[in-house]
Amino acid sequence: MDSQLSPLHARMGTLGLLTPDDESLLDRLLHGVRHHPAGLQLQSEKAPYRATIVMLAGWGLRYKTLADGRRQITNFVLPGETIGLYGALFNRCDHAVELMTEATTAEIPCLDVMEVFAASPRLGTALCWIGGQDERFMEQQVMRIGKMNAAQRIAHMLLELHTRLLQNGFEDPWALQMPITQAVVADALGMSHVHANRSCRMLHEHGWVDSQGGQMTVREQDQLASFCDYDPDYVNGGKLPSKVLHRLAKYTSAASSKVH
Amino acid sequence: MDSQLSPLHARMGTLGLLTPDDESLLDRLLHGVRHHPAGLQLQSEKAPYRATIVMLAGWGLRYKTLADGRRQITNFVLPGETIGLYGALFNRCDHAVELMTEATTAEIPCLDVMEVFAASPRLGTALCWIGGQDERFMEQQVMRIGKMNAAQRIAHMLLELHTRLLQNGFEDPWALQMPITQAVVADALGMSHVHANRSCRMLHEHGWVDSQGGQMTVREQDQLASFCDYDPDYVNGGKLPSKVLHRLAKYTSAASSKVH
DNA sequence: CGCTTCCTTGATTTATGTCAACGTGCGTGG
DNA sequence: CCACGCACGTTGACATAAATCAAGGAAGCG
Numbered sequence: 001m002d003s004q005l006s007p008l009h010a011r012m013g014t015l016g017l018l019t020p021d022d023e024s025l026l027d028r029l030l031h032g033v034r035h036h037p038a039g040l041q042l043q044s045e046k047a048p049y050r051a052t053i054v055m056l057a058g059w060g061l062r063y064k065t066l067a068d069g070r071r072q073i074t075n076f077v078l079p080g081e082t083i084g085l086y087g088a089l090f091n092r093c094d095h096a097v098e099l100m101t102e103a104t105t106a107e108i109p110c111l112d113v114m115e116v117f118a119a120s121p122r123l124g125t126a127l128c129w130i131g132g133q134d135e136r137f138m139e140q141q142v143m144r145i146g147k148m149n150a151a152q153r154i155a156h157m158l159l160e161l162h163t164r165l166l167q168n169g170f171e172d173p174w175a176l177q178m179p180i181t182q183a184v185v186a187d188a189l190g191m192s193h194v195h196a197n198r199s200c201r202m203l204h205e206h207g208w209v210d211s212q213g214g215q216m217t218v219r220e221q222d223q224l225a226s227f228c229d230y231d232p233d234y235v236n237g238g239k240l241p242s243k244v245l246h247r248l249a250k251y252t253s254a255a256s257s258k259v260h
Numbered sequence: 261m262d263s264q265l266s267p268l269h270a271r272m273g274t275l276g277l278l279t280p281d282d283e284s285l286l287d288r289l290l291h292g293v294r295h296h297p298a299g300l301q302l303q304s305e306k307a308p309y310r311a312t313i314v315m316l317a318g319w320g321l322r323y324k325t326l327a328d329g330r331r332q333i334t335n336f337v338l339p340g341e342t343i344g345l346y347g348a349l350f351n352r353c354d355h356a357v358e359l360m361t362e363a364t365t366a367e368i369p370c371l372d373v374m375e376v377f378a379a380s381p382r383l384g385t386a387l388c389w390i391g392g393q394d395e396r397f398m399e400q401q402v403m404r405i406g407k408m409n410a411a412q413r414i415a416h417m418l419l420e421l422h423t424r425l426l427q428n429g430f431e432d433p434w435a436l437q438m439p440i441t442q443a444v445v446a447d448a449l450g451m452s453h454v455h456a457n458r459s460c461r462m463l464h465e466h467g468w469v470d471s472q473g474g475q476m477t478v479r480e481q482d483q484l485a486s487f488c489d490y491d492p493d494y495v496n497g498g499k500l501p502s503k504v505l506h507r508l509a510k511y512t513s514a515a516s517s518k519v520h
Numbered sequence: 521c522g523c524t525t526c527c528t529t530g531a532t533t534t535a536t537g538t539c540a541a542c543g544t545g546c547g548t549g550g
Numbered sequence: 551c552c553a554c555g556c557a558c559g560t561t562g563a564c565a566t567a568a569a570t571c572a573a574g575g576a577a578g579c580g
Contacts, residue, residue, distance in 0.1 A: 064399065064403050066407055066489065067489035068489075070407055072402060072403045072406045074399045074403065086389065088500075088503070089389045089500060090392065090501075091501055094396055111503060111504060114381065114384075114385050114388070114504065114508065115381065117377030117381050117385075118377070118511065121374065121375065121377050124374075124384070125374050125377075128346050128349060128374070129349040131388070131391050131392070131395070132346035132391070135395045135398060136354055138395060138399055138402060139324065139334045139354070139398055142332060142334045142398060142402055142405065143324050143326070143332045145402065145406050146405050146448075147332045149567075182527065183525090189406070191568070191569085192568070192569050193526095193527090194528090194568090194569075194570080195567085195569070197526095198528090198568095200527090201527095201528080211527085212527080213527090214525085229326065229327040241308070241349075243348070243371060244348050244371065247375070409536095410535080441557085441559090442558075442559065442560095443558075451536070451537085452537050452538075453558095453559090454538080454560090455535085457558095457561085458560090460559090461559090461560080471559085472558090472559075473545085473559090474557085474558070
């Protein structure tokens, strides 16, 4: 099981916060590792959350459906990322989650998440950080859709996903490849699939991106970045400010036996 | 001080979670109530967060600046809402916050936020819920900009703000009025100010909205809602699921003396 | 072989952006 | 009190990014 958990551990590891005890507490929280086929709906809109789901391998997407049936993809779920982190706090979900590829997931019972804070403030803080990152990703998405033209949006999104993959422990030939069709690009970035196609072609003709067979590949990261003014720092994919590390160092993980 | 804190208490109150002890712990966390003039920049992009700021009265807006100087407003900060809730967890902010009106704020030192979880899991859970709501607001914003036309975006945003004001303890003649100029509408919803103007006029000519003198007023909530398919439930502005309430009831607030 | 998914392309329409200008109300300083 | 600047809203003419409609091709799969 340990090796499968690695993207989550890699992601958390960038924080430099967790002790070995915290990590093993995290492992004990994770239940029910399961494998699913592509296309499965993991969470449907308006249904209550069953559990917080951790994506161990594979990609998912999070979307909202409009009254007329169109869908807006609001975020992706990459390996090491979570679904419904604060699920316990809402009576109903407000988005759906679907698998883009086959995938392996684990679950944390919704109610356990809230008790993590009592068991280990350090691990609780790490979960908050995940929540904070998710908000930042969404904020970037607002900026892309609100202010950039079609080709820039695509470039910017690909670079963000690349940054996130690196953070989650992937390395560079692989972190540049993404299981994204042009239809997904269109639904995520608020454009028609025809326009998505023309914009992808344009990026392809510059030699910056490939897009075929349901895969998109970043070819010229730097050129893409200057094309869309991508700021690679925004994720702050670094360690926590040292003040926080010191402040939280005093807590033992003794309490960890409380959970489960 | 107590009366000034009311929008925050009103907001938290909708959860039905906090005990009187939790509430007084919250009050003790809040430092430095201050009054500011309209237009003040409370947080600048790329600067570290100084503290988590709680808006007690007045409106703020959260935005990102692009390389070419344009800005995308990503969210509003209403009375009872927070800025930089997880500020301690990031080395740098990734957005700026500016006051739209004169305002009263209080602060929670960034590092204290993380210790709340140890002191009171209930209050910590309430803070997570705030973080979760912020993410939902942002997600709605993505959907609006990505999939709706200009007039619908405006209608939808106004209705969301109305819902949030109600949640934060405002009542209806007041909760329908918002200190929003057409330029702000344009920057928030990804359209030119000319187009924002024409769309506001259109809504005004239907008698659904007023927009003059830097104020927007919702006149016909129901018609607006059907015009843009607004789902008033999405905020889940209700109590927590009862399971969570029971699960968290067991913790005493005894530990609250640890903080501060 | 026929179906589906994904990508591609051309013709046309439409929503929205850009440019330029003007009105109004308001506060400030002369 | 008036003059001026400024923020806000308004309008028209024009340009353009992007949506829509319609069709077809290539690859994979049962």
